Amino acid sequence: MAKRDYYDLLGLKKGAxxxxxxKAYRQKAKELHPDRNSDNPNAEEQFKEVNEAYDxxxxxxxxxxxxxxxxxxxxxxxxxxxxxxxxxxxDFASAFSDVFDDLFGDFMGQRGGGGGRRRATRGSDLRYxxxxxxxxxxxxxxxxxxxxxxxxxxxxxGSGAEGGSEPVTCPTCSGMGKVRAQQxxxxxxxTCPTCSGxxxxxxxPCKACGGQGRVERDKxxxxxxxAGVETGTRIRLGGEGEAGMRGGPxxxxxxxxxxxxxxxxxxxxxxxxxxxxVSMTTAAMGGDIEVPTIDGGRSxxxxxxxxxxxxxMRLRGKGMPALRGGPxxxMMIELAVETPVNLTARxxxxxxxxxxxxxNNSPENKDFLKSVRNFWDSMKG
Numbered sequence: 034m035a036k037r038d039y040y041d042l043l044g045l046k047k048g049a050x051x052x053x054x055x056k057a058y059r060q061k062a063k064e065l066h067p068d069r070n071s072d073n074p075n076a077e078e079q080f081k082e083v084n085e086a087y088d089x090x091x092x093x094x095x096x097x098x099x100x101x102x103x104x105x106x107x108x109x110x111x112x113x114x115x116x117x118x119x120x121x122x123x124d125f126a127s128a129f130s131d132v133f134d135d136l137f138g139d140f141m142g143q144r145g146g147g148g149g150r151r152r153a154t155r156g157s158d159l160r161y162x163x164x165x166x167x168x169x170x171x172x173x174x175x176x177x178x179x180x181x182x183x184x185x186x187x188x189x190x191g192s193g194a195e196g197g198s199e200p201v202t203c204p205t206c207s208g209m210g211k212v213r214a215q216q217x218x219x220x221x222x223x224t225c226p227t228c229s230g231x232x233x234x235x236x237x238p239c240k241a242c243g244g245q246g247r248v249e250r251d252k253x254x255x256x257x258x259x260a261g262v263e264t265g266t267r268i269r270l271g272g273e274g275e276a277g278m279r280g281g282p283x284x285x286x287x288x289x290x291x292x293x294x295x296x297x298x299x300x301x302x303x304x305x306x307x308x309x310x311v312s313m314t315t316a317a318m319g320g321d322i323e324v325p326t327i328d329g330g331r332s333x334x335x336x337x338x339x340x341x342x343x344x345x346m347r348l349r350g351k352g353m354p355a356l357r358g359g360p361x362x363x364m365m366i367e368l369a370v371e372t373p374v375n376l377t378a379r380x381x382x383x384x385x386x387x388x389x390x391x392x393n394n395s396p397e398n399k400d401f402l403k404s405v406r407n408f409w410d411s412m413k414g
Contacts, residue, residue, distance in 0.1 A: 171353055212226075312370075316341070
């Protein structure tokens with residue numbers, strides 16, 4: 034079978050720059066690596082072809098020979114120099130080392146950087162749940178919180194070493210934090226068992242922190258809670274999380290807001306709902322009522338004559354402020370017509386008299402009774 038063009042294998046055009054060749058190889062290597070294509074029986078062979086193509090094109094002299102003569106440059110005597118002795122095993126070892134971190138960095142926690150990059154480890158992110166009242170969510174506030182966390186050890190200044198001594202280079206990995214071993218076709222890289230990937234070892238650990246470079250302590254923080262927050266709002270405080278290991282950068286603190294239920298108002302996004310009981314007389318004859326607002330004020334609302342339970346009226350701009358700017362929400366007043374209880378004999382007498390005179394004052398009841406009669410008639414038929 035004729036060999037495929039090296040440029041085609043890498044998805045490149047002839048004359049590609051060294052940077053383009055390396056970038057294309059990295060993408061193809063990740064895409065075709067056998068460890069990631071266990072269901073593809075041809076993955077290993079395709080991976081070998083990609084490595085052979087990269088091994089030729091990354092070398093300026095061999096690339097020039099290939100550009101001029103193609104595969105014939107390496108079939109014997111053309112002067113280009115063919116693939117190196119030992120088959121693809123040697124090609125892979127040299128090429129694969131350039132992209133090992135791209136292939137396995139996500140799993141090893143070592144993306145980016147050279148040897149010893151795990152000497153200092155970033156601290157973990159922390160979560161803090163903060164409950165606020167609806168009034169506080171409306172106004173916004175500055176609040177001081179106590180966060181249990183890890184902070185840099187003051188005795189060793191985060192180094193983890195006792196008495197100002199310095200960590201020493203790990204003799205097993207020579208400070209790389211990892212060791213490599215050739216296993217047939219593959220070069221396998223593992224975290225150094227001696228230093229656990231730190232690249233350094235501490236001969237005299239700090240007694241205060243046990244060599245960790247950090248200690249457990251409560252930290253007091255002042256947090257700005259903006260107006261308009263709601264349950265689920267997340268506030269990030271960069272660098273206020275757990276301290277890093279051995280002088281590494283601190284993690285972040287994420288504050289999750291929970292707004293407590295209110296006795297008067299119910300919230301829906303930026304709108305507020307308030308259920309207001311009104312007397313049967315006020316609902317029938319109309320009138321004015323006074324309702325509270327979330328800012329602590331009062332508003333007068335006119336009740337139209339003949340209002341029914343469930344009727345809603347809107348107070349524009351009396352809801353919650355928008356968290357990221359924009360107009361405030363509205364406040365919805367929902368009427369709940371209240372049936373009188375504990376009536377006196379005289380009140381009952383007046384209501385019976387009123388009922389006798391109310392034949393045409395209950396249109397909804399009249400329509401309902403008519404529908405019921407029609408239903409019964411249809412059932413008889």
